[in-house]
Amino acid sequence: MEQPVRADHAGSLTLRPGRGATRARAARRPRIGKALAPYLLSLPAGLWLLVLFLVPLLVMLSLSLQTCNYGTGACVMTWHWGEFWQQVSLYHAQLLTSFYFAGAATIIDLVVSFPIAYWIAFHGGRRKNFFLLMLLVPFFVSFVIRTVVWEFILSDQGIILGGLKHAHLLPQSFHVLATGYAVVAGLAYNYLPFTALPLYVAIERIDRRVLDAAYDLYASRREAFTKVILPLTVPGLFAAFLLTFIPALGDYVNQQILGGTNDTMIGTVIQNAFLTYFDYAGGSALSAVLMAIALIGIFAYARLLGSRTIEEYL
Numbered sequence: 001m002e003q004p005v006r007a008d009h010a011g012s013l014t015l016r017p018g019r020g021a022t023r024a025r026a027a028r029r030p031r032i033g034k035a036l037a038p039y040l041l042s043l044p045a046g047l048w049l050l051v052l053f054l055v056p057l058l059v060m061l062s063l064s065l066q067t068c069n070y071g072t073g074a075c076v077m078t079w080h081w082g083e084f085w086q087q088v089s090l091y092h093a094q095l096l097t098s099f100y101f102a103g104a105a106t107i108i109d110l111v112v113s114f115p116i117a118y119w120i121a122f123h124g125g126r127r128k129n130f131f132l133l134m135l136l137v138p139f140f141v142s143f144v145i146r147t148v149v150w151e152f153i154l155s156d157q158g159i160i161l162g163g164l165k166h167a168h169l170l171p172q173s174f175h176v177l178a179t180g181y182a183v184v185a186g187l188a189y190n191y192l193p194f195t196a197l198p199l200y201v202a203i204e205r206i207d208r209r210v211l212d213a214a215y216d217l218y219a220s221r222r223e224a225f226t227k228v229i230l231p232l233t234v235p236g237l238f239a240a241f242l243l244t245f246i247p248a249l250g251d252y253v254n255q256q257i258l259g260g261t262n263d264t265m266i267g268t269v270i271q272n273a274f275l276t277y278f279d280y281a282g283g284s285a286l287s288a289v290l291m292a293i294a295l296i297g298i299f300a301y302a303r304l305l306g307s308r309t310i311e312e313y314l
Contacts, residue, residue: 057291064284075280083285091269091286098266101180101255102248105187109195109244110237112188117199118229121206132200139193147257150186151177154258178260186254194243202236203229238301246294266290
């Protein structure tokens with residue numbers, strides 16, 4: 001579109017913007033606002049993550065490379081990279097115990113949760129949401145309170161063992177508390193929803209027409225389960241494993257309440273390092289090791305199953 005020409009006081013000619021250019025600038029402003037809208041909407045969450053996640057993470061990594069005076073609590077940056085290996089060598093037994101307990105609890109949760117999630121997804125009908133709510137209702141109670149109640153249940157004269165001992169089905173010296181079995185039981189109970197929900201999502205997403213096709217091809221129920229349902233739920237199984245194993249690995253509440261002195265987990269070591277011995281560098285180094293283990297698991301998941309699967313199940 002041609003732009004109108006006008007003469008100024010000196011007699012020279014200048015171009016004056018036409019109506020088309022004005023309308024173009026007016027249309028450009030809403031486009032800029034529309035492009036900035038997602039960033040503005042994500043700003044509160046970004047600030048939240050920055051203040052409560054990224055900054056503490058950087059502080060923790062910084063402390064792991066510092067040398068601290070346990071008497072005064074003052075820390076100086078010395079770039080002591082050997083702190084990581086030193087802490088792992090000192091507490092490798094507790095780290096292996098944590099792997100064992102978390103792995104055992106995760107396997108128990110997978111075995112228990114899969115039939116529950118399968119039944120709700122395929123046979124829950126209109127009451128699926130109700131059954132899921134019933135699965136989650138006990139976990140509305142505080143984590144610590146649930147663990148203390150579990151201590152009462154597993155006590156020597158509790159509801160279970162006390163009745164069996166009075167019926168002379170167990171010897172009076174038999175006990176479960178202060179053993180690794182009690183810790184694994186507490187971990188498996190407390191982290192059950194972290195396993196059941198991803199499994200339910202994975203099973204619910206299975207197309208029923210695929211099962212109908214398998215039955216039309218004369219597949220038995222066992223073959224349909226092993227060759228159709230189970231392979232399609234592998235991403236959910238992996239997600240459930242990560243969501244259960246990683247928090248159980250760093251747990252210390254169950255070990256302190258249900259366990260004994262011979263089965264200390266790495267979470268208890270980290271807690272004592274910060275709150276009892278004021279070893280901020282050592283505690284930060286062990287925390288960084290656990291974080292690295294979690295990241296390795298997540299990256300392996302993304303490599304094997306893809307980042308889109310992570311978004312769907314995590």
